[in-house]
Amino acid sequence: MLHKTNGIALSYIRYRESSIIARVYTDVFGIQTYIVNGVRSGKSRNNRIALFQPLTLLEMVVYHKNKEDTVHRISELKCHTPLKTLPYDVIKSSLGMFITEILGKTLKEEEQNEALFRFIETSILYLDDAERDFENFHIQFLAQLAHYLGFGVENAEDFENELKNSNYPQLPDVIEHQATEQLLRHNYGIRIALDRARRTRILEKLIFFYKIHMDSLGEIKSLEVLKEVLR
Template identity: 30%
Template sequence: MLVNSKAIVLRTIKYSDSTLIVDAYTEQGGRRGFLVRIPKTRKASVKNVLFSPMAILNIEWNEHGTSKLTRIKAVQPANIYSDIPFSPAKMAITMFLAEFLSASLRAPMPDRNIFNFIFTSLQWLDNEKGNCANFHIVFLVHLSTYLGLEPNIENCSKTSYFDMENGCFTPFRPATPHAIEPHEARHLPLIMRLKFTTASRIPFTRAQRTRILQAITEYYSIHIPDFPTLKSPEILHELFS
């Protein structure tokens, strides 16, 4: 069966001198692995640059249902970014998101709500002309809802702890090392309500932004088995200091 779908590139691996393995999240097929031949001629329409992290493509392939890696029949850009490739800050954000999504999107079945959320978020980032230092925080907070991991922020008070394992507030210190102290936990409802359009109004310091990202990453690592240690957050820390 021939499938034509939008796809968001998560990562690429060099398979040979002329072939890439492309790990992508597709609208029609969910998380997929593709084999892509990269011709070495100058006139070739398929080039490495097409498969940059978080690039949005139209991909066509034959669905056989047995192979883990599928050969791409045709590929072309579905959306050409106007600003992300020329902004070091936005490039760092997309690299981080690609790594984070590679670690967190585990379900093989397609989910159009997740795909559309990622797609529209990337479009917003590309078009945004103001401060985007908090974009990745808002993205990860909202992603938790689509993955069924949204924290329960009821019963929050100035003296409540946030139990990261159970995803809820508690008046007593949880019997687990994965808990957020009250002086930090009380800010969680505000963070959960942030939107892309309003996030820049919250002037987080470098230390606050770093701590928030650490807590969010820890939360995901608790609820997603074998969640790896990410390499890209340090770049964000340096850029948005």
């Protein structure tokens, strides 16, 4: 059966000579895997493989036969909203790489969650449009995503108590505590003066916080790149 759905491209791997297997987070079916034929061929129309670069926003018509099927096919595909700066700006693309890895490790449900989809889509569009004050975007993204995943906290005290109860070794100083409180309470774009060391410590605490709740999170490979570009 054919279905219309919007999607967010997360990753792909090569499959056979000219095809790929792509992971896409959709607004109708949650996280899904699709075989896409012919996109790596020199004769492929309009270079469709570019549509599967991470965080590309998609409009799709897809075949879904049975819920038990693990791999599906795409009938029609186009870009929903072209990204203007995120793929080309070094800092933004590094932030994008990080949140793509986080999403790849945390999105597991193969069912509709429209609120979560809209949050991710809105976050991507915010980052793409932002001209300044987005250096803490990834921290706020993690904090807000945790609510959609079922383990968010409302304030810095609750956050730090969870870390303490799980034997996290480092207590925050006053500046770090206040910054954490603001980052947890406010939306993207709030201006918070954080030096590189404190920003890194808050991020590491959030990743530890995720690992408390998600045993499968594992190593975040893009973290080191992010530490280098965010001075």
